[in-house]
Amino acid sequence: MHHLALERWSRLDGPLHRLDARVKIAVTLALLLSISVTGPREVVLFTTYFLLLCAVSLFARLPWWEVLARGLIVLPFVAGVVILNLAGGDPVRAWAVLARGYLSAVAVLLLLATTPFPKLLRGFESLGVPRFFGMILHFVYRYIFVLFEQAHNMRRASRCRAPKGRRRPLFEAAAGAVAVLFARSYGRAERIHQAMLARGFQGHFELLEAPRAGPRDWAFLLLSLGFLALLQTAR
Amino acid sequence: MEPVIEVFDLRFNYPDGTAALQGVDFSLHAGETVAVFGANGSGKTTFLLHLVGLLQGRGRIRVCGTELEDSTLSFARQKIGVLFQDSDDQLFMPTVEEDVAFGPLNMGLPAAEVRRRVERCLELVGMQHATARAPYHLSAGEKRRVALAGVLATDPEIILLDEPATFLDPPARAQLVAILSSLPQAKLIVTHDVDLARTLASRAVFFEKGRIAASGEVESIVERFQWDTSPALRPR
Numbered sequence: 001m002h003h004l005a006l007e008r009w010s011r012l013d014g015p016l017h018r019l020d021a022r023v024k025i026a027v028t029l030a031l032l033l034s035i036s037v038t039g040p041r042e043v044v045l046f047t048t049y050f051l052l053l054c055a056v057s058l059f060a061r062l063p064w065w066e067v068l069a070r071g072l073i074v075l076p077f078v079a080g081v082v083i084l085n086l087a088g089g090d091p092v093r094a095w096a097v098l099a100r101g102y103l104s105a106v107a108v109l110l111l112l113a114t115t116p117f118p119k120l121l122r123g124f125e126s127l128g129v130p131r132f133f134g135m136i137l138h139f140v141y142r143y144i145f146v147l148f149e150q151a152h153n154m155r156r157a158s159r160c161r162a163p164k165g166r167r168r169p170l171f172e173a174a175a176g177a178v179a180v181l182f183a184r185s186y187g188r189a190e191r192i193h194q195a196m197l198a199r200g201f202q203g204h205f206e207l208l209e210a211p212r213a214g215p216r217d218w219a220f221l222l223l224s225l226g227f228l229a230l231l232q233t234a235r
Numbered sequence: 236m237e238p239v240i241e242v243f244d245l246r247f248n249y250p251d252g253t254a255a256l257q258g259v260d261f262s263l264h265a266g267e268t269v270a271v272f273g274a275n276g277s278g279k280t281t282f283l284l285h286l287v288g289l290l291q292g293r294g295r296i297r298v299c300g301t302e303l304e305d306s307t308l309s310f311a312r313q314k315i316g317v318l319f320q321d322s323d324d325q326l327f328m329p330t331v332e333e334d335v336a337f338g339p340l341n342m343g344l345p346a347a348e349v350r351r352r353v354e355r356c357l358e359l360v361g362m363q364h365a366t367a368r369a370p371y372h373l374s375a376g377e378k379r380r381v382a383l384a385g386v387l388a389t390d391p392e393i394i395l396l397d398e399p400a401t402f403l404d405p406p407a408r409a410q411l412v413a414i415l416s417s418l419p420q421a422k423l424i425v426t427h428d429v430d431l432a433r434t435l436a437s438r439a440v441f442f443e444k445g446r447i448a449a450s451g452e453v454e455s456i457v458e459r460f461q462w463d464t465s466p467a468l469r470p471r
Contacts, residue, residue, distance in 0.1 A: 118329030118369075138329060145371050146323055191324040194289045198317040199389065200309065200341035208336045208349060 376407025
């Protein structure tokens, strides 16, 4: 878990990585909106978005084939809607759902792959998302590695003691392990809170540095939004 | 000179009724390093948590001459830094720099002063190259050093350390001992590591069932309670 591909990619140093997180968030949201309003028969536009995302991956110095492959993670989530549309005799709409889902997933992946998670959270905070919500996400992200490691260790220990071929004891052990994991997580949360109080925490998080956008960031924002607007008007 | 920490008849029961502390009297002087020995469950960590007001029992605690109460918790927490046993509990910010800056920012210091302290403390622990790194990418020894930097950044007069050498390999342990021995602050070290106590501490106390059973020189406490079992573990 410590070496998730997205985590690694987000810490590279490329032209997109250096852009202000807020600008990238805004452009991504605009792109998602553009994709969502694209009509089901506008194949040229869908293709243009796909080529645009490929180009962005290359520009960001990411392994573009891996980025595109990881976009397929959205398939299980849209499969139901796609199947329903196919069953209802509307293959065009089914294809549109698939295309929109996939392109949106790749767009979000590119945002995550070019912006370290802490900066992403700061960007959302600057754009008005409540800081408390951002800090909850931060803590989840920070400690999910620890949680998975504990779960992995518990599973390994239980398998060392589990007789082969008997599902029920394994299931019961898993249920117990989940309860223990929850209790441990609760205990850790208490200890983290104690550590925060010991360092003078007063109930709100202070920032060391507020994000600042420069001319390059604004230029990227304007060009991107302009391009997306052009694509929409040229339909 | 007045002690920096004074404890008078400290008593504490956990909600389940466990009597964790049963009348503890203790004092710590400026610049002194005291080791705290005792079996697991004898009340050592519980005692430590009381000194910064994270637990509140009966009795009196004075920190740098000020009575520890709800209204003086902020003062006490500026005077005392705590290095917890598990560094993952203590490193909760997204980057090393932000984590070390957490304490000074909560003190209301200006950004320039915070950055200066962050730089100084990370340099002191040899982690100045890691400012932009995420804490979960660090090794156990590196996490411990960054956690210590975060404690030092508030310029405490007293440092409480809860089993600081736990999870550390020998080289990391040696690095930590070297850093701790260079710090002028008064230190209270809860530890099972007798050699660490011998190196750093001038005095030791022994906790037994929620009380301080003895206090004195490190070697005399170790001998009296037969606390150094390492010779018995060596191959014959």
